[in-house]
Amino acid sequence: MKRHNAGELPLSAPAGDAKRGLGKEEAAEQGKVDRYGKGRVRWSRLCFLFAVVSTACVVARHCYDAGLGRGNSAAVVRIDAVPGPPRKIIPIARGEPSEEPRHRDPPSPPGDDATSSSSGSDEPDDIDDGAGAASSSKQLPSPSKAAAHGHQQAGHPFARALAAADNKADLCGGQYIYVQELPARFNKDIVQYCDKLSPWTDMCRYTANGGFGPLLRGGKAAFQGAGAGWYDTHEHALDVVFHERIKRYECLTEDASLAAAVFVPVYAGLDVARHLWGNNVSARDELALDLANVLAQRPEWRAMGGRDHFFVAGRTTWDFRRKPGAHAGWGSTLLNLPAVNNMTALVVEASPWHLNDIAIPYSTAFHPASDEDLFFWQDRVRALHRRYLFSFAGLPRPGDAKSIEGRLVDQCKASPACSVMECSTTGPDNKCESPAAVMKLFQSSTFCLLPRGSTDTLRAAFDALLAGCIPVFFHPASAYVQYTWHLPKNHVDYSVYIPEEDVRKNASVEETLRKISPEMVTTMRDNVVGLIPSVTYGDATSRIETTVKDAFDIAVAAVIDKVTKLRRGIVEGRAEEEKLEKYSWKYPLLAQGQKAEDHHEWDPLFN
Structure with missing residues (x-):
């Protein structure tokens, strides 16, 4: 405690002198003043002490956060509470804004292709969670194995998509499709100049009616009253047919982090047809190279490096497999581009020796608008006399x-x-x-x-x-x-x-x-x-409810299953099955326990 010099101490009169110099009332009044002054001094000292303590706490916290509390040692990092399982998503009415908060995109898993496509920043990008999903008022199920599984998958960019797939109350859980936004030059502009798509055929009539082409009004002997679902459909119009069906898909979402797969609406088949019979190979590759560059810049691509993306090219695989760097030869180099190799390409004829393309049926002339149209046709052809x-x-x-x-x-x-x-x-x-x-x-x-x-x-x-x-x-x-x-x-x-x-x-x-x-x-x-x-690719424009899965439904479900299995494998730490491209034709044919190296009767046809 600080000691004072004697000269600094206040002079005080003896107690008897103070009383003698004042009357009783004045003495009482003076006593009140003295007590008030002493209380004010005590209160001031208390406030001052509180201010000093508060300032010291703030300074200490600041120094701790800044890492100054440990001298010259490394900065101290604050540790936040460990988050619980990811909140499951209830689908909202299509077109209404989501009530979900904005989430940050989790970091890419080690070794994922998404790492090479990121901007290099340690801070992940924001993802808009405005989903256009089917509505549901069901309550979330109680915590279960799915919730426990959420702890394992929470560190992956696709964690919310897997959480939605585990949510049994979400009617679209695990089925959401996000349609990648692309400039009009990749689709709309191609159809707009439909008269330039083929040197021999007027493709404008075939790109009408959502790719179905004009209605068939003749041929009654062949169709016998079923003409309402029959169109003059071109075999290479599948780019448009599939895109139009995607637009009417029941589980579209505007939130890419919820998507089980990402659809890329590029009309690659119609585009390459414009240049197949010309000598300008650069023109054949222009859209393909442009597409790879545009996709690599998108945040949706970074989640899995494009392995959850798919597109449709309504021609054979050979129209897109010119060797990279080759200045002559048939087709474009689309399916040989490294970025596109990560995607799933749906074509009408796949390569037996490549893994990144899958064959789906050609589009026929029949596009039933209801289950009844389909059942009518099945009964008819079953009963025909041949x-x-x-x-x-x-x-x-x-x-x-x-x-x-x-x-x-x-x-x-x-x-x-x-x-x-x-x-x-x-x-x-x-x-x-x-x-x-x-x-x-x-x-x-x-x-x-x-x-x-x-x-x-x-x-x-x-x-x-x-x-x-x-x-x-x-x-x-x-x-x-x-x-x-x-x-x-x-x-x-x-x-x-x-x-x-x-x-x-x-x-x-x-x-x-x-x-x-x-x-x-x-x-x-x-x-x-x-x-x-x-x-059969059905006509979804007039459907209210259907019970039969058509070629479109089967293809989308298979893509989603493929992506989901890949994601589950990453979450569970399972190594992805290594496949050799030369055996790509054989893998779907293998029985339980068989290996691709085992003998098959068709080996001589594909070796």
Whole structure:
């Protein structure tokens, strides 16, 4: 305590002197003043002490936060409370703003491709949580294994999507699709200049009606009252057809962090068709390179480096597989770009030796608007009387040594049990370009011959299924290793396989088909008729409610399943299965316990 000098102390009169100098009332008044002064002094001292203590606390906290409380040691980092399981999402009415708070995008997992695409900042970007989802008023389920699982997945960019998938009260949980916004040059502008899409065909009529093309008003003999769902659809209009269906998908979301997959609405097939027959390879690659650059800049891409993205290109894989750096050759380099290799490409014919493209059915002429339209057609083709044992629509290819079409035409002409329709290459006289003519031919036959043509696959295979005609394939690349999402794994249940080499050795197709018992024919036809929904792209514009999954539904569900399995594997720390591209055709065919290196009867056809 500070000591004072004697000269600094106040002089005080003796107590008796103070009393003698004042009257009683004045003495009482003076006593009150003295007590008031002493109280004020005590209060001032108390306030001062409080101010000093408060200032000291603030300074100490500031020094602690800044790391000054430990001398010259490293800065002290404050540790926040560990968050609980991620809050599950209740879908909101489509078009209404979300009540969910804005969340920060969690950091990418170590080793994820998203790391290389990030900006390098340690602070993650904000993600807009305004979701356009289906409405639900159900309460969230009580904490369970799904909630415990949330602790494990919370550190991943797709944590909210997996949490939504685990939420049983969310009718769209695990099914949300986010449509990536793209400039009009990737889709709308391409269709706007539809007269430039083909050097021989006016594609404007085929891009109308959401890619379905004009309504078919003739061909009553083939359709018999079912014409309401029949359109003159071009086999390469799937870019538009699929995009229009996505727009009407029941579980769209505007919140990418909730999405089970991201759809990229690029019309790659229509675009490349503008340049396939020209010599300017730079023009073929322009949109592809532009797309890869645009996507890599988007925050949605960083979550998984594009492995949760998918798009549709309604042509064969070979129209997009020119080797990088090659200044000559067919097609663009789209599917060989490193960024696109991470995406899932849905094409009408996939490569047997690449992993990043999947085949989905060609679009046929039938687009039912309701379940009733579909069931009516199935009943009709099941009950048809078929005059011919087999039929073939094609043309000889004398300049193609690998083609067997010429041999099939000869066999068919020589048999009264076969009906043949010889096609021309192009032009209005080509009957094979008429949906009504093809459908009439296939409806009259029990079996339809479907050899490889200019490519391994052909739309006629799906026309045959639609007509209830049992397909006869001559190479596994025509269907069996292609449409593994849409067709049964056991191909003998719905089709006949005759190796091309047998036909070259003059094996009789008719004799092979006659060996099949009538009971087996009935079973196979029933299976074919049962496949019609899965190879049909329905008309969703007038649907209120449907119960049957069509080709679109199956493809979207398969993409979501593929992405979800990949995400689960990352969360659980499981290494992704290493696959060799040369065996990509074989993986969907493997039985339990089989390895890709094991012998398969089709190995010689793909090696």
